[in-house]
Amino acid sequence: MHSSPLAALCPALAESRTSIPPLSATHQHTHAQPYLRPKGRSGGERGLTLSFTLPGDTRSAFIGRTAIAAALEAYGLAPYVWPVTHAASELVAVTARMTPGRELYVSLRHRDDAVRLLVWDQHPQHAETGMAALCEARRRRALWLLAAVVDDWGGEWGTCEASQTQRGRKSWVVMPR
Numbered sequence: 682m683h684s685s686p687l688a689a690l691c692p693a694l695a696e697s698r699t700s701i702p703p704l705s706a707t708h709q710h711t712h713a714q715p716y717l718r719p720k721g722r723s724g725g726e727r728g729l730t731l732s733f734t735l736p737g738d739t740r741s742a743f744i745g746r747t748a749i750a751a752a753l754e755a756y757g758l759a760p761y762v763w764p765v766t767h768a769a770s771e772l773v774a775v776t777a778r779m780t781p782g783r784e785l786y787v788s789l790r791h792r793d794d795a796v797r798l799l800v801w802d803q804h805p806q807h808a809e810t811g812m813a814a815l816c817e818a819r820r821r822r823a824l825w826l827l828a829a830v831v832d833d834w835g836g837e838w839g840t841c842e843a844s845q846t847q848r849g850r851k852s853w854v855v856m857p858r
Contacts, residue, residue: 689803690778728754729791735773737783737802742774745787752789761796761856763806764834765789768798768854771827776802776852779820794858803849806842812830824852831856 687708731752735741746766753762755856768788777783807813820840831838836856843849 687710689781690775691780691816694797705798722856729753729758729789729796731787731789734788735777735785735787737777737781737785739774739777741777741785742770745773746770749787749789749798756791758791758796760858761791764830764856765796765854766831767837768827768856769800771824771830772798772800772852772854775820775823775827776800776804776850778823779816780804781852796856798854798856799851800853801843801847801849801851805848820850827854 729752731747731748733748735745746769749769750762750766753759753765769789769848773785773787780802786799786801786804788797788799788801804816807816818841824838827838831854834856836854838852840850840852843851
């Protein structure tokens with residue numbers, strides 16, 4: 682059984698020191714090829730819409746990056762490949778470390794001449810204000826490279842609590858054309 686030498690970034694979860702289960706055989710493909718079918722939009726316009734779930738493991742960053750690069754290329758959005766795949770790698774790796782072993786949801790959209798990337802994790806909300814602030818500070822510090830890439834490309838990024846019907850955190854990036 683594989684156990685990760687990486688501790689959870691969240692201070693509350695780091696204390697539990699749980700091992701991360703190995704990726705299942707379905708997640709170990711070295712060349713992920715997502716099913717890329719454009720979804721119709723109003724006015725007959727077609728745009729990129731891709732959503733998938735990944736295991737909460739830092740190795741999932743490769744899978745996410747590969748699927749996103751393939752989707753961007755398939756939709757003629759090659760100029761976005763480098764910054765968006767870099768952003769995806771950082772978001773998936775950090776969110777996987779925030780809540781190891783729990784699934785991550787990834788969403789990629791191209792609308793209004795911008796690419797929007799969202800990574801939702803199942804990180805629990807902290808009851809203690811101090812613990813919540815420390816956890817958020819660790820998340821933001823861990824995303825320093827993401828911040829540099831997004832800033833360099835003129836984009837925006839952030840994190841927020843998921844809606845009340847969902848639990849966890851949403852981290853997002855918007856890259857303009």
